Amino acid sequence: AIARSYQITNILPGATVLENVRIAVQSRHHSWSLLRHHRAYRDVIEQARTVLASVGLADKAEELAANLSHGEQRNLEIGIALATEPKLLCLDEPTAGMSVTETHATVELIRRIAANLTILIVEHDMEVVMGLARTITVMHYGEVLAEGSPAVIQANPRVQEVYLKT
Numbered sequence: 001a002i003a004r005s006y007q008i009t010n011i012l013p014g015a016t017v018l019e020n021v022r023i024a025v026q027s028r029h030h031s032w033s034l035l036r037h038h039r040a041y042r043d044v045i046e047q048a049r050t051v052l053a054s055v056g057l058a059d060k061a062e063e064l065a066a067n068l069s070h071g072e073q074r075n076l077e078i079g080i081a082l083a084t085e086p087k088l089l090c091l092d093e094p095t096a097g098m099s100v101t102e103t104h105a106t107v108e109l110i111r112r113i114a115a116n117l118t119i120l121i122v123e124h125d126m127e128v129v130m131g132l133a134r135t136i137t138v139m140h141y142g143e144v145l146a147e148g149s150p151a152v153i154q155a156n157p158r159v160q161e162v163y164l165k166t
Contacts, residue, residue: 001085024051088119107128130154133150
């Protein structure tokens with residue numbers, strides 16, 4: 001399975017943080033009839049709470065998603081994606097618009113979850129990319145410009161010219 005986050009945060013702002021993730025957990029089940037079965041529903045809630053803990057939002061479960069900070073909303077969106085149990089997680093600009101503190105927290109979150117799945121990141125913050133990636137593919141106007149480790153990419157003269165402005 002593949003899950004993704006979007007460049008523009010895509011959550012249900014009028015729902016609680018827990019409800020946002022609960023819906024994603026439920027999407028893994030073939031039938032919404034599990035709501036009729038109290039035990040199955042409790043299991044879904046437990047799974048959603050586990051996901052919230054994994055993205056650092058356990059203490060915000062009952063808050064409206066709209067009341068979260070921008071960084072917390074982005075992490076909620078990552079949690080929603082994780083709740084679908086993907087094998088590949090695609091993140092589009094996961095740190096866009098974040099403060100330095102939020103960016104560092106999100107980078108640490110991505111590092112933690114990367115141990116258990118493959119992550120594809122589209123990101124223009126080179127510090128974030130260099131800090132997270134083992135392999136980087138640099139594209140320019142739809143063409144692959146360079147591919148390699150962060151050190152190889154940083155040393156590439158064309159990448160420096162186009163992206164790193166050195």
